[in-house]
Amino acid sequence: METKIRKIGNSLGVVLSRSVLMATELKESDRVVISSQQGKIVIEKARLPREGWAEMIMQAKEEEERFFPEELENKFDQEEWTWE
Secondary structure, eight states: OOOOOOEEEEEEEEEOHHHHOOOOOOOTOOEEEEEEEETEEEEEEOTTTTTTHHHHHHHHHHHHHHHHHHHHHIIIIIIOOOOO
């Protein structure tokens, strides 16, 4: 898509085509983050605070269970350890 930079009030802007919006799943009133990377303008959908946290917590829990199973019994625990 090629477009022109346009004057919008005291600012400049670009109009994104419907096909670009559909391909990126952006819609009116979505918040975006605009940055420059290696001379290019990058527009990304802004993440909501805590977006994706549930998935990250579940992944961390699965990893914890894999590395720290509840049953970590060993010979010492079973035969030698005593509470006094």
